[in-house]
Amino acid sequence: SFDGIETGTGTGQYNGQVTIGTTRSGSSYQLLDNTRGGHRTTDLNQGTSGTGTLFTNSSDTWGDGTQSNRQTAGVDAHYGAQETWDFYKQTFGRSGIRNDGVASSSRVHYGDNYVNAFWDDSCFCMTYGDGQGNNNPLTALDVAGHEMSHGVTSATAGLEYAGESGGLNEATSDIMGTGVEFFANNPKTPANYLIGEQININGDGKPLRYMDQPSKDGTSLDYWSADAGNVDVHYSSGIANHFFYLLSEGSGAKTINGFSYDSPTYDGSTLTGIGRDKALAIWYKALTTYFTSTTNYSAARQATLQAAGDLYGTNGSEYQAVAATWTAVNVN
Numbered sequence: 001s002f003d004g005i006e007t008g009t010g011t012g013q014y015n016g017q018v019t020i021g022t023t024r025s026g027s028s029y030q031l032l033d034n035t036r037g038g039h040r041t042t043d044l045n046q047g048t049s050g051t052g053t054l055f056t057n058s059s060d061t062w063g064d065g066t067q068s069n070r071q072t073a074g075v076d077a078h079y080g081a082q083e084t085w086d087f088y089k090q091t092f093g094r095s096g097i098r099n100d101g102v103a104s105s106s107r108v109h110y111g112d113n114y115v116n117a118f119w120d121d122s123c124f125c126m127t128y129g130d131g132q133g134n135n136n137p138l139t140a141l142d143v144a145g146h147e148m149s150h151g152v153t154s155a156t157a158g159l160e161y162a163g164e165s166g167g168l169n170e171a172t173s174d175i176m177g178t179g180v181e182f183f184a185n186n187p188k189t190p191a192n193y194l195i196g197e198q199i200n201i202n203g204d205g206k207p208l209r210y211m212d213q214p215s216k217d218g219t220s221l222d223y224w225s226a227d228a229g230n231v232d233v234h235y236s237s238g239i240a241n242h243f244f245y246l247l248s249e250g251s252g253a254k255t256i257n258g259f260s261y262d263s264p265t266y267d268g269s270t271l272t273g274i275g276r277d278k279a280l281a282i283w284y285k286a287l288t289t290y291f292t293s294t295t296n297y298s299a300a301r302q303a304t305l306q307a308a309g310d311l312y313g314t315n316g317s318e319y320q321a322v323a324a325t326w327t328a329v330n331v332n
């Protein structure tokens with residue numbers, strides 16, 4: 001074939017065998033996806049700066065599912081960016097993180113034993129460490145969707161990363177990262193309302209966060225309290241994560257996709273969910289239309305009610321559900 005757009009096959013550590021957008025250049029292939037804004041994935045080779053080296057290969061088959069193959073983390077990162085792009089495009093009509101058709105880039109193998117992943121607006125790029133023992137890379141699908149959604153929040157509401165607005169910023173990333181996971185419907189990454197369940201970040205095999213009952217992590221808030229503006233943003237996010245779970249699925253015990261949940265309410269109310277698709281639509285509309293840099297929980301209640309009214313009418317069951325669900329996490 002001629003130089004240009006190809007569809008490769010990769011084997012990731014988390015996502016298993018996946019098809020990925022690649023490019024052929026002469027006799028070589030690249031992790032460069034020109035069907036999605038020109039997203040490229042590079043190898044930092046344990047460095048901590050620069051753009052890294054574009055992954056290239058003599059064939060269009062990438063990685064082998066083991067971390068010792070340097071391409072494997074590249075496959076999961078490239079796929080994560082691809083599914084995040086497709087999720088935003090197909091769900092909300094959003095063309096890339098800034099809605100300008102331009103892709104971010106992804107860098108893997110950052111540093112040594114680096115147990116984090118992060119979005120950076122200044123390079124418009126994603127970065128993934130290799131995790132503890134350089135053997136648990138942070139390249140899981142919900143993590144990818146979480147981190148790139150920080151870019152979307154930055155390009156839209158611009159929620160300040162501190163206090164209650166910071167909790168809403170973090171929750172937006174967990175909500176959209178979860179949206180990406182359900183959208184991708186990958187059998188090796190069965191979708192759920194847990195965050196980071198594949199990366200073993202604490203070495204105990206447990207997820208990093210639980211949206212049905214955030215306090216299961218030992219620290220996150222299930223309900224709004226006067227503390228919400230003072231705790232780390234990764235814990236105050238629990239209030240909105242819990243809101244999103246309850247709005248989607250309702251209260252009480254439930255098993256979805258093989259994952260068991262039990263979601264309580266502050267006021268003892270019993271809630272019926274409106275479904276994840278509507279909950280996502282309401283959150284995205286609020287994020288991109290009504291949230292500002294200083295939106296707090298009380299303002300988020302108003303903003304999501306406005307969004308629900310715009311989408312489904314103020315007399316609809318969705319509008320009532322948004323109100324009842326915020327009350328159920330003690331946001332009034």
Ligand code: ASN
Nearest residue numbers: 116117118119146147150
């Ligand atoms: N992984 C972290 C997060 O997205 C990176 C950070 O500290 N912002 O929350």
Ligand code: ZN
Nearest residue numbers: 146150170173
């Ligand atoms: Zn985050």
